[in-house]
Amino acid sequence: MKKRLTLTFPKRTINMPITYRLAKDFNVAANIFRAHVAPDQVGKLLVELSGDIDQLDAAIEWMRANHIEVSLVNREIAIDQDSCVHCGLCTGVCPTESLQLDPQTHKLTFTRSRCIVCEQCLPSCPVQAISTNL
């Protein structure tokens, strides 16, 4: 199964090769959507982990034991249907094509499961119809 997580690393865990340990010890594949590590700040990683359900749970438990904050609540893109004018400008900057225009109706469609929350669509929207929920 797959789980989307936001991992927050305190300073002392930044040297840990986290995705390597997940793969080697738990046979869990980590697909990194976003990563942010800045000097003197906590690191943040938005990942999708895939693997056996028991091993996923074990991996999450292991990360928590190592002071890595694991959050299942993820940022999501929300589209305000009252504001959206279906211009389609966002579809050109969406790297995963989760935002598309329906070829028949030309209405904007959003495939949530494909979205990696890169947020490039936010500044592209001329009517500010796209927001994140956090």
Next chain:
Amino acid sequence: MRTVAEINDKIRRGTVTVWTITEAKALIAQMGVAQAAKTVDVITTGTFEPMEGSGAMINLGHTDPPIKIVECHLDGVLAYSGFGAVDLYIGAGQMATPGRESEAEEKGGGHVIADLVADKSVTLSAIGQMTDCYPRASLDTTITRDRINQFYLFNPRNLYQNFIVGVNGGDRPLSTYLGPLQPRLGNAVYANSGALSPLLNDPELNTIGIGTRILLGGGEGYITWEGTQHFPLQRRLPNRTPVGPAATLAVIGDAKRMNASWVRGCYFKGYGPSLMLGIGIPIPILNEEVLMRCSVSDQDLVAPVIDFSIPRRVRPTFGLVSYAQLKSGRLTLEGKTVRTAPLSSLYFAQQVALDLKQRIDDAEFELTAPVQSLPTDTRFMPQDSWGQ
């Protein structure tokens, strides 16, 4: 074949046949030009896109004591007041003045116009030039569309007949009036609805001219003049459609009777505000030639791909691309696949055409023949510095 008067007669008698442009393309392909021209009286077209060349004329009505406004802000956006006592003009592309009382930074004239159309209240802050006629020094109040004497859109440039496709061949992201253009040909943006576009279905403006009644922002409006930058001499294909930006229209319409769905403020990050506007234009099928022009398809319409990384008057081009290619979502430039996205809402364009068809069917909208054709031979003059 038929005249505008005959069509209006049919509208009043309820026997008129109206197709939207989308229906028309399919039906013409099915029954052929000759048969279709006999059948249909009017084809409705629509568009919904950012139209920066828009603005609203406002007459406030006189205060007591009266004021002659020399400076005026509406929700922090400067309105021009150099006409008379309480006449104002607010342009869609006018940015909110920094430090003024507007809630959002990314706001401009387009939002103020849209808010008034949506019957929201707008703050007005004006300074008067004190004269013997107009002694008042200032005015601070709140206005709504029903509490101002007159409020109409008076747009100097709308409805571009064709446009360009923007790309960015440079190495940094660009904020443009076509939205974000990503570096190294990261995306391409086109801003015209191609085969749905009103002026591409009557490429030589044989049925559209000064005095043509249109649907403007969901209310009734009129074509008043050529638009600014009107360039009918643009190079054309054998089907008479232009290969780049060509004709434009100036339009007018009572904003008090417009619908907020079709009048929306918008903002392009790093560029500025604008107004998204829905405009519907009826094409009376006077003869087979007029109908034949309405059968044009996306394969037969092209636009130039322009590189915005070089900010000069004449920018480098990657050549012409068809609207069929643009609407497929991808095009190839220098061997690279580039994603394309529209800026003109194809969905809303069809809704506007449908709305206009409904009104004609319900005998709420009659056609007008132009009182004067738009010029076909005006040159596009650049502004070059002389004598320096």
